[in-house]
Structure formats: C-alpha cells, structure tokens
Amino acid sequence: MDNFLTVIAIIIGLNAAICLYRAVVGPTTQDRLLGVNIVGTKTLVVVVLVTFILAENFFLDVAFVYALLLFVVTVAVARYLEAEGWKEAA
Amino acid sequence: MSAARDIVAGALCCIGTFFFLVGTTGLLRMPDVFTRLHPSTKCDTLGACSVIVGMAVYSGWSWELCKLVVIACFLLLSSATCGHAIGRSALRRNIPYWRRQGKETGDGNGA
Numbered sequence: 001m002d003n004f005l006t007v008i009a010i011i012i013g014l015n016a017a018i019c020l021y022r023a024v025v026g027p028t029t030q031d032r033l034l035g036v037n038i039v040g041t042k043t044l045v046v047v048v049l050v051t052f053i054l055a056e057n058f059f060l061d062v063a064f065v066y067a068l069l070l071f072v073v074t075v076a077v078a079r080y081l082e083a084e085g086w087k088e089a090a
Numbered sequence: 091m092s093a094a095r096d097i098v099a100g101a102l103c104c105i106g107t108f109f110f111l112v113g114t115t116g117l118l119r120m121p122d123v124f125t126r127l128h129p130s131t132k133c134d135t136l137g138a139c140s141v142i143v144g145m146a147v148y149s150g151w152s153w154e155l156c157k158l159v160v161i162a163c164f165l166l167l168s169s170a171t172c173g174h175a176i177g178r179s180a181l182r183r184n185i186p187y188w189r190r191q192g193k194e195t196g197d198g199n200g201a
Binding site for chain 2: 001004005008011012015018019021022028030031033034035037038041042044045046047048051052060061063064067068070074075078079080081082
C-alpha cells in the first residue's frame with residue numbers, strides 16, 4: 001500500500017508541475033492566481049498522502065493550516081485585484 | 091477486513107487522480123479565464139476530496155479520521171468560494187470573453 005500511495009503522490013506532484021505552466025504564462029493576473037490555487041490544492045493532497053506514507057500524524061495539522069492559508073491568500077489577492085478594477089472603472 | 095479497506099481506499103485514490111488529470115487538462119486547454127474556472131474548481135472539490143476521503147477510509151477509526159473529514163469539508167467550502175472570488179475579480183476587471191472566431195476552429199490558446 002505504501003508503494004501505491006507513493007506512486008499516487010508522484011503523479012499528483014507531476015500534475016502540479018504541469019499546472020505551473022498556467023501560473024507562469026497565464027495571459028491575465030486571474031489566470032496566474034487560478035494556477036497558484038490549483039498548485040496549492042495539489043500540494044495539500046500530497047501532504048495528506050505523505051502523512052500516511054511516513055506514518056507521521058502531525059503532518060495532518062500541517063495540511064490543515066495549509067488549507068486555511070491557501071483560502072485566505074486566494075480570497076485576499078482576488079479582492080485586491082477587484083478593488084483595483086473599481087479604481088479603473090471610476 | 092483490512093484488504094477490503096485497502097481496496098476501497100485505493101479505488102478512491104485512483105478516482106481522485108483521474109479527476110486531477112482532467113482538471114490539469116482543462117486548465118491548460120481552455121481558452122478563457124471564465125472557462126478555466128470550471129475544470130479547476132471541479133479538480134479541487136472532486137479530486138482532492140476523493141483522495142482525502144480515501145485516506146480517511148485507509149486510516150480507520152482514529153483521530154486522523156476526524157481531522158481528514160474536517161479538511162475535506164473545509165475544502166468543499168473554500169474551493170467554491172475561491173472560484174467565485176476569482177471569477178468576480180475577472181468580471182470587474184472587464185476581462186474580455188472568449189468568442190469563436192469565424193468558421194475556423196479555435197486554436198485553444200486564443201483569448
């Protein structure tokens with residue numbers, strides 16, 4: 001089962017590396033934010049898998065704090081860009 | 091009993107990985123930020139929650155099960171909220187929509 005979980009984690013990590021393409025060359029800022037959000041979610045899943053590969057329970061707390069930080073960062077940057085748009089429209 | 095649990099957890103992990111692949115494909119191939127929001131939020135909710143629920147099945151009745159269920163519920167809420175925030179900021183910045191160009195099929199990267 002450990003080898004299977006390692007293979008799953010490696011596949012998800014490669015997916016995250018491919019998603020970095022959208023975060024680098026995305027034509028708009030919102031595309032970059034979306035790419036960073038996806039990479040963060042995949043990293044969260046990899047951390048959850050590493051918890052059971054290494055049998056270290058404290059990684060789950062790391063995953064939980066990572067989910068909270070990802071949510072706050074995405075909403076904050078989205079609201080910042082939105083406020084800038086209001087200034088343009090006025 | 092343990093073998094059945096492993097099989098269910100492995101099946102859920104495979105389902106989650108499949109939806110991650112689908113989300114990555116949609117994120118790379120969709121032409122617009124509004125259409126890219128669709129596969130990416132699917133990827134978040136369905137893929138990540140499948141893998142996390144699979145790990146909850148694998149861990150059995152323990153304290154980790156409680157934490158994993160909390161993480162999965164939070165991800166269900168936060169992913170939809172993040173998608174909505176990004177879409178609203180794109181709408182208020184007046185980012186142009188993608189239109190089909192003439193009779194040609196789109197090249198997949200035009201915006």
